[in-house]
Amino acid sequence: MGEFDLIRTFFTRPVRRAALGVGDDCALLAPAPGMQLAISSDMLVEGRHFFADVDPRLLGHKALAVNLSDLAACGARPLAFTLALSLPRADTAWVGAFAQGLLALADAHQCELIGGDTTQGPLNICITVFGEVPAGQALLRSGAQAGDDIYVSGSLGDARLALEALQGRLQLPADVLAATRQRLEAPSPRVALGLALRGIASSALDLSDGLLGDLGHILTQSGVGACIDTRLTSPLLAAAARLPLDQALVRKCTLAGGDDYELCFTAAPALRAQVAAAAQASATPVTRIGSVQAQSGLRLLGADGEELLARFASFDHFSA
Amino acid sequence: MGEFDLIRTFFTRPVRRAALGVGDDCALLAPAPGMQLAISSDMLVEGRHFFADVDPRLLGHKALAVNLSDLAACGARPLAFTLALSLPRADTAWVGAFAQGLLALADAHQCELIGGDTTQGPLNICITVFGEVPAGQALLRSGAQAGDDIYVSGSLGDARLALEALQGRLQLPADVLAATRQRLEAPSPRVALGLALRGIASSALDLSDGLLGDLGHILTQSGVGACIDTRLTSPLLAAAARLPLDQALVRKCTLAGGDDYELCFTAAPALRAQVAAAAQASATPVTRIGSVQAQSGLRLLGADGEELLARFASFDHFSA
Numbered sequence: 001m002g003e004f005d006l007i008r009t010f011f012t013r014p015v016r017r018a019a020l021g022v023g024d025d026c027a028l029l030a031p032a033p034g035m036q037l038a039i040s041s042d043m044l045v046e047g048r049h050f051f052a053d054v055d056p057r058l059l060g061h062k063a064l065a066v067n068l069s070d071l072a073a074c075g076a077r078p079l080a081f082t083l084a085l086s087l088p089r090a091d092t093a094w095v096g097a098f099a100q101g102l103l104a105l106a107d108a109h110q111c112e113l114i115g116g117d118t119t120q121g122p123l124n125i126c127i128t129v130f131g132e133v134p135a136g137q138a139l140l141r142s143g144a145q146a147g148d149d150i151y152v153s154g155s156l157g158d159a160r161l162a163l164e165a166l167q168g169r170l171q172l173p174a175d176v177l178a179a180t181r182q183r184l185e186a187p188s189p190r191v192a193l194g195l196a197l198r199g200i201a202s203s204a205l206d207l208s209d210g211l212l213g214d215l216g217h218i219l220t221q222s223g224v225g226a227c228i229d230t231r232l233t234s235p236l237l238a239a240a241a242r243l244p245l246d247q248a249l250v251r252k253c254t255l256a257g258g259d260d261y262e263l264c265f266t267a268a269p270a271l272r273a274q275v276a277a278a279a280q281a282s283a284t285p286v287t288r289i290g291s292v293q294a295q296s297g298l299r300l301l302g303a304d305g306e307e308l309l310a311r312f313a314s315f316d317h318f319s320a
Numbered sequence: 321m322g323e324f325d326l327i328r329t330f331f332t333r334p335v336r337r338a339a340l341g342v343g344d345d346c347a348l349l350a351p352a353p354g355m356q357l358a359i360s361s362d363m364l365v366e367g368r369h370f371f372a373d374v375d376p377r378l379l380g381h382k383a384l385a386v387n388l389s390d391l392a393a394c395g396a397r398p399l400a401f402t403l404a405l406s407l408p409r410a411d412t413a414w415v416g417a418f419a420q421g422l423l424a425l426a427d428a429h430q431c432e433l434i435g436g437d438t439t440q441g442p443l444n445i446c447i448t449v450f451g452e453v454p455a456g457q458a459l460l461r462s463g464a465q466a467g468d469d470i471y472v473s474g475s476l477g478d479a480r481l482a483l484e485a486l487q488g489r490l491q492l493p494a495d496v497l498a499a500t501r502q503r504l505e506a507p508s509p510r511v512a513l514g515l516a517l518r519g520i521a522s523s524a525l526d527l528s529d530g531l532l533g534d535l536g537h538i539l540t541q542s543g544v545g546a547c548i549d550t551r552l553t554s555p556l557l558a559a560a561a562r563l564p565l566d567q568a569l570v571r572k573c574t575l576a577g578g579d580d581y582e583l584c585f586t587a588a589p590a591l592r593a594q595v596a597a598a599a600q601a602s603a604t605p606v607t608r609i610g611s612v613q614a615q616s617g618l619r620l621l622g623a624d625g626e627e628l629l630a631r632f633a634s635f636d637h638f639s640a
Contacts, residue, residue: 023541024461025393025525026358026451030351037357038346039434041448043404045441073345084363084446114359117446121365126404126437126446128361131346141344205345221344 009092010099011083011113020114027114029080035132038076042066046123050185051166056094058185059125060101065189066208067129068109069261072194073206075139076131078111086121109191139197139204139265144222146294148202148266151275151286153190156211156260157237157253158183164249176239187261193286196278197265204265210256212298215264219298227299228290230255230308236287247303255300266292329412330419331403331433340434347434349400355452358396362386366443370505371486376414378505379445380421385509386528387449388429389581392514393526395459396451398431404448406441429511459517459524459585464542466614468522468586471595471606473510476531476580477557477573478503484569496559507581513606516598517585524585530576532618535584539618547619548610550575550628556607567623575620586612 011022020028031037044063046052064081071078083102087095106113111129162180164170172180190206197204203222207214211233219226233254234240240250267275272288279286293299300308331342340348351357364383366372384401391398403422407415426433431449482500484490492500510526517524523542527534531553539546553574554560560570587595592608599606613619620628 020458020460025390026360026396026458028356028358028394028453028458030356030455033353036348036350038348039402039448039450040346041402041404041436041446043406043437043439043444043446045406045439045444048439048441070345074348076346082359082361082448084361084448086363086365086444116361117363119363119365119368121368121444122442124363124365124406124441124444124446126361126363126444128359128402128404128448130359133348135350138340138346138348140340 010095011116022113022115027080027082029114029130031079031132034135036135036138038071038074038131038133038138039128040067040070041126041128042070043124043126054185056097057101060098060103061105061186063125063127064102064105064111064129065187066261067127068105068111068189068191069187069206069208071129071131072189072191073139073204073263074131074133075137075194075198075204076133077195078109078191079130079132080112080114081106081127081129083113083116084126085116085118086124087118088120088123133198137198139194139201141203141205141218142221144203144218144224144266144292145268146224146292147269148292149269149272149288150215150226150228150264150266150290150292151288152207152211152236152264153193153262153284153286155236155238156207156233156262157250157257158239159187159259160253160257161237161239163259172239173243176243180239184259187259189261190263190284192282193263193278193284196282200271200274200278201265201267204263207260207262207264208258210258211260211264212255216298218264218266219296222292225293225296225298226290227293227301229301231301231303232287232289330415331436342433342435347400347402349434349450351399351452354455356455356458358391358394358451358453358458359448360387360390361446361448362390364445374505376417377421380418380423381425381506383445383447384422384425384431384449385507386581387447388425388431388509388511389507389526389528391449391451392509392511393459393524393583394451394453395457395514395518395524396453397515398429398511399450399452400432400434401426401447401449403433403436404446405436405438406444407438408440408443453518457518459514459521461523461525461538462541464523464538464544464586464612465588466544466612467589468612469589469592469608470535470546470548470584470586470610470612471608472527472531472556472584473513473582473604473606475556475558476527476553476582477570477577478559479507479579480573480577481557481559483579492559493563496563500559504579507579509581510583510602510604512602513583513598513604516602520591520594520598521585521587524583527580527582527584528578530578531580531584532575536618538584538586539616542612545613545616545618546610547613547621549621551621551623552607552609
């Protein structure tokens with residue numbers, strides 16, 4: 001099957017929201033009046049972001065999910081995406097399953113595939129996603145104020161716990177492995193929460209490289225510091241409540257785990273009721289884990305409220 | 321040097337045209353009122369689209385050029401792009417040279433780098449480019465009408481001739497190799513011509529896989545056929561006039577060469593003066609090479625005006 005057949009078979013569908021979709025030199029897209037286009041691009045590489053033998057359906061899901069998570073972090077509503085795919089060979093069963101996982105998530109978010117590229121080469125998936133957000137209302141990393149509360153959505157560390165087990169550093173009961181592996185391989189982007197937090201959150205980002213490192217971007221770009229209470233973050237690793245996990249491992253997973261695809265955001269204490277309402281409206285749990293401080297740097301409180309040294313480096317694709 | 325340092329050092333520049341550039345979860349972009357956003361994505365893989373030892377400055381140029389060529393084919397004005405880059409290692413000299421070539425072309429077209437991703441893996445470059453075009457004025461593949469003239473810009477086959485020489489199937493004089501290699505490694509996207517052809521061309525696309533295969537997309541999407549006169553296309557391989565090249569090779573290069581990044585477009589015969597004026601205004605030579613016909617299929621006229629069999633397959637990334 002040639003390149004054009006592959007595109008036609010799996011990736012050409014009727015255009016609904018774009019002015020022009022797959023099949024021309026460019027796709028055409030126009031945000032509604034008063035809207036800005038939010039754009040994000042993520043590249044997934046075999047061996048780095050996923051195992052070679054991963055279920056292609058899950059991989060299709062995850063490739064789009066990590067991009068939708070960036071839209072969520074900006075409070076943008078998904079519109080469309082492009083897919084560039086480098087494949088070792090035209091394996092129709094693999095591509096079919098990949099497309100199925102990808103397009104099921106796309107449909108769930110009414111996010112339309114409008115173009116892209118396929119080529120032969122080492123497996124590489126690059127998605128660029130487009131959302132819309134009213135001009136001036138995007139949630140940015142730069143808006144945190146001293147005194148703001150710091151929140152995270154959902155749970156943290158599940159993906160890292162699964163990774164530790166899959167790489168043989170840890171044994172997990174089958175049901176815990178299945179549940180955490182689901183978080184690693186098929187994360188749910190927090191799009192509804194991001195939309196509900198417009199006008200409430202003072203800053204936001206999505207957690208892909210680990211809480212401490214990612215929160216550091218908010219702090220740097222906002223020119224502030226923060227204090228995080230690990231007594232509030234540790235319970236976020238749900239498996240830890242059931243298993244006799246070492247506290248250092250729990251901290252590694254929750255604070256520097258990576259692949260969480262939860263939102264971390266800040267909001268003024270006066271808006272706690274609004275944050276709770278946004279969480280409820282989007283059916284997404286949120287937990288307050290600390291506060292923004294004028295003094296720069298990131299402070300961690302331990303099990304007895306003592307200050308810990310923040311030695312948990314973020315995951316960096318070139319130095320980890 | 322870590323991922324974030326690499327981004328900061330080479331790819332973070334002041335935002336000019338976008339509402340928000342590199343450094344947040346998303347970039348923000350808003351086309352002017354009445355404008356549609358034209359979007360295209362291309363992925364370049366080592367060994368498939370370029371040699372491992374290519375000058376990184378030229379590679380940076382070409383990676384953006386092939387995307388700008390897609391905007392040109394739609395008559396869209398470049399605005400911005402995202403870059404996703406997978407690199408075997410953080411080689412700062414290589415990345416610096418790559419960024420220099422990339423950003424020089426970006427600056428020449430006032431096309432702003434607004435975001436992207438870097439990761440470790442086999443060398444892979446994925447650029448998604450954004451242009452703007454007045455709503456309803458984009459040049460599409462689907463507008464060709466029976467009776468229209470068919471044109472190409474610039475020259476054809478240079479890149480393929482260089483490839484034949486670089487792969488050892490042909491010897492070329494040093495000056496011819498240098499000139500054709502420049503076309504292969506640093507193509508000039510025909511952005512000005514694309515803009516000048518708005519309202520004149522009835523259809524257009526850019527030639528990346530070879531004239532016959534690419535023209536086939538116009539014919540299929542417009543529901544028409546065409547006749548191409550090889551007496552008009554053969555002189556487009558400039559080197560052929562100087563060298564005793566085999567006519568079959570000349571035809572292979574001009575008709576199915578690939579990597580030309582010229583525009584192929586159609587226009588009504590009544591608009592020949594306007595086509596000539598657009599060519600002059602954009603300082604881009606154009607050549608009329610045939611005509612659109614109601615009868616489907618692609619006919620080729622040979623050196624004596626006889627009909628040739630069109631056996632020149634397009635370059636297909638999974639079957640070539």
